[in-house]
Amino acid sequence: MSRMPVDERRAALVAATLAVVERDGIAGASARAIVNEAGMPLGALHYAFTSLDALMDAAADAVTDQERIAAEPPPGAAAGSLADVLREGLAAYVDLLAAHPARELAFLELMLRAARARLDLPAGPGRHARSYAVMAELLEAAAAATGTRWASPTDALARHAVATLDGITTTWLADHDTPAAHATSRFLAAALAHHAVPPADQEA
Amino acid sequence: MSRMPVDERRAALVAATLAVVERDGIAGASARAIVNEAGMPLGALHYAFTSLDALMDAAADAVTDQERIAAEPPPGAAAGSLADVLREGLAAYVDLLAAHPARELAFLELMLRAARARLDLPAGPGRHARSYAVMAELLEAAAAATGTRWASPTDALARHAVATLDGITTTWLADHDTPAAHATSRFLAAALAHHAVPPADQEA
DNA sequence: CCTCCAGTTGGACGAACGTCCAAGTGAGGA
DNA sequence: TCCTCACTTGGACGTTCGTCCAACTGGAGG
Missing domain, CATH: 1.10.357 (Tetracycline Repressor; domain 2)
Structure with missing residues (x-):
């Protein structure tokens, strides 16, 4: 992970966190599991975030910011009532x-x-x-x-x-x-x- | 906790688990926190349950068995529609x-x-x-x-x-x-x- | 009163945890 | 080319975790 913008690192760590939580649950979302998922060294976590808690907060924010409701307009135009x-x-x-x-x-x-x-x-x-x-x-x-x-x-x-x-x-x-x-x-x-x-x- | 029926122990541990989870969250519900809440020695947990996971399962069962919907019949008899x-x-x-x-x-x-x-x-x-x-x-x-x-x-x-x-x-x-x-x-x-x-x- | 053993306990153990920091690294200026 | 230093790294530290087991205890039977 040589020379990567901090914001990009943060985003990658957030994505890795979401993947780990989805696979192993929030109980399995340890610092080592997350950096392993992201392919980063352990130290990268506290380089991009002040603590694991802060990373989890960011991950929660990313989820709520993300539009959970998959709301594509209906493909068939006229649907009915x-x-x-x-x-x-x-x-x-x-x-x-x-x-x-x-x-x-x-x-x-x-x-x-x-x-x-x-x-x-x-x-x-x-x-x-x-x-x-x-x-x-x-x-x-x-x-x-x-x-x-x-x-x-x-x-x-x-x-x-x-x-x-x-x-x-x-x-x-x-x-x-x-x-x-x-x-x-x-x-x-x-x-x-x-x-x-x-x-x-x-x-x- | 001298000479207490095993079933009673189990019930007390389940109650303590619910109290700890309510106060500290599921992340704070460690074996030591639970036995401390119950006023029992550490060994009592694995004497009454095969593992902490088994205790958590029992706690979850106790919650779902419990009637969550506090459904008292309305005190005023005739309520309306x-x-x-x-x-x-x-x-x-x-x-x-x-x-x-x-x-x-x-x-x-x-x-x-x-x-x-x-x-x-x-x-x-x-x-x-x-x-x-x-x-x-x-x-x-x-x-x-x-x-x-x-x-x-x-x-x-x-x-x-x-x-x-x-x-x-x-x-x-x-x-x-x-x-x-x-x-x-x-x-x-x-x-x-x-x-x-x-x-x-x-x-x- | 002593013996005994089922029941009970608390300390020990290895693993995994979050956090920190001294050493390493490589791109840019001299 | 070499120096420099901001950036990156991985190992070390102390803590806490779940689990296990050898030692202890106290009431029942002789």
Whole structure:
């Protein structure tokens, strides 16, 4: 690793941390395991970060900054009603979860680590803020694509959606019941659709 | 700890483990920390359990066996509509979460630990089975108390409810936004109520 | 009262941990 | 070409970890 910019080193170490946590869990994410994953000497960690804790914090930030909600616009253009669009999008997340459970598990482990550090802090602007924003954009896009509009503020609905997706994740990790997870995602889609004004009642 | 039945020892160690995880997190739940919490000598751990891992497994089982949903029947008898009853019950959980976040965080940490161990296992009957059953009973009790009946199977609805409560928990742990958590609980209550037949349409 | 042994204990052991620092290294200026 | 020094490295240090086992203990049976 001769002569590599510090920022690049930090990014590589963060990526290695995510890989190790995904493979071995947060308990297996030791300094040696991480630098080994990154192909770096042991000293590189404390050269790029002040401590292992700081690296873990950076990794947690990278996860929350990353857009967890894989929200590609539907390939088939005209999908149907708002409820259909929501159903499809949420089902896509459940499929992603069932395909890569270790990744979601790693995200949750890092999130709980950060949550414990913040337990005593008074309020906090929220680590999920970016997730909420992304989800709100998704909801608005879905409404726009189906000629619908939301009857409730999208940021509130977005938080409900993100929370429920988190719950779908933890619950699936507990019982590995993919059909049931899909059912819950449909439950969520229907619940969200209830907060939209149907196309007939539009142009008010 | 002279002359104590092994089962009682095991139970005491499990209780101590839960206390340590709640206070210091799963990372701080070392063998020495646990036996210290229990007021036992170090050797007592491997006398009652084959390994620390086995003790952690037992602790995780104790949590999932325990009824997490604090579901006391509403003290005021006549509460109102089904949606009102659900709202009250779910709000009670959010209050409990906001009052004792470390406990819920500990539960989640233990649950994720067990989830990682089960990652490769094919399906599994589900760790949450007891939670689902308790929640299903609650839903049925709420319907019975308000003269309503469910249009969907209560075990499916129960899983949706448990999943969403998990999501409310993780999301609150991330942003500490109690009013928003209450809003999500109301969102869930309304969504559940949509799957019930209103009293007017009864006696079919 | 003594013996005995199932039950209990605390120290020992090797491994792995996070952190630090003195030695090494190689590109750029003289 | 050689010197220099900022950057990089890997080994050393003290701590803590999980596990094991030889020594201890105290109530029951003779």
